[in-house]
Amino acid sequence: MQKVSLFFCFGLFFLAIAIIAPKPTPQRPAPYFIENPIFLRMLLGPFHTLAADSYWLRSVNIDPQDQPKNRDKQSSDLFDGAKLIQTLDPLFELNLRYSATYLASIRKDVDAAHALCDIAIRFHPQYSYPYILKISNELGYRHPYRYDKIIEWVKLAKNTTIDSPAWLTDVLVMARNKNDQSELVLADLNWLLGMAKSPQEAQMIQAKIDKIKHAQAL
């Protein structure tokens, strides 16, 4: 008898809970504002890439057309979400390329795009693609371009150990020429000649040096 009444009471309890308990709301509040995502990463331990995946899935909820809440802080749902995902998985190239390009091109917020690339660089400085993304965003979406910055990033990208493409040399020469620093081009090229990884690359750089010297002689 006692058992039956216990089951009955449990049944009543669950029924009451099912009626009273608050239902999950279909529209979640803005999920993405975390001031310092690095602390979340600290707590997550080896599960941070899994968390990055789940945030990437939840980012479907973000409306890319939302306006920045505060222009000075570059704070918007899109930027916050991208920053969070990028911190949790700094090598998540898909997120970096999509978000940085979106911020720079459609939002016209090139600084926010650079801030995202900086997160990837901070965790893994040995890869060149965040620098290249920075250079292309700067060249593509900011007027006028900041050539000093481009020169700095090209040099940093050339110093990386993994996949720095050969055409970065051309970008460097172009940025110096546009910046009226043609006398520094030779110094840069000599520096690059010392760093050349293959004889073909060295030959190409030597040809450029000869061309500039020839132009100066004229």
Added chain:
Amino acid sequence: MLSDINCIAESTFKALLRQRLTAFFLTLTAIFIGFGLLMSTVDIGVRFRLFENLLLGMQTFLLHIAGWLYLFEMVRKEQSLGLFVLPLTTTIKRSHYFIGRFLGVVWLMLLLLAFFAIIDSLLMLIISGSVNIGLLQQLYLLSLSALLSMATLYFLTTLVSPVNAIIYSVIIWFIGNGLDELLLFAEKKLTATSTELIRGLYYLWPNFSFFDKTELVANEIGLSWQQIAFPSIYSLLYSSLLLWAATLIYQRKALNPMAE
């Protein structure tokens, strides 16, 4: 000497394998893998990324929880059943007994690791058609992380009660995992003195962030041999040092819990 340790390790291994905990872990593994298979159809831009991350995450969880719980169960049973007076009644040395018990749990973890590695390879072969070697390497590194945290727990059980030891070792594991991010944060935001303090902690504390290469694995960048060799040496050396210290404490410990 080796045969003593071997014998105790084997008996511990068999006794632990027969426990209810093993059935619990097998059920959890089956549930997790079923969940992973359900989610494997979700394509988040990079194919099989979510599936591989889920596999890794679940197995990280299981490896660490299994290490802690088996060790905890072993020490608790030893203390509650009074098995710890066993070395007094036989000719086995206390240190051999102590090390043998730990090695029994390590064998169990090796069995679990082999089980996971086989399941992962099979699942990846069936679902994606090729085996991501990085995932297996990361699994190996995570088992080394579990080994280090087990050694921490075993060391702590000689100082405090098993329940306290498990709580402390979980806290140590959490702090050890966040140390690399903490150092990065300190270098950017904190003063030079605090940064140096955190740097000291980074090298002295059991640093579990050395074993975390998940972002390389998730983005299908292979691990170099240095990235595997360093954590292996670190984990083995640190665990053996901890085990040595624990053995020294255990040899001088009063085995009667009422005496403490």
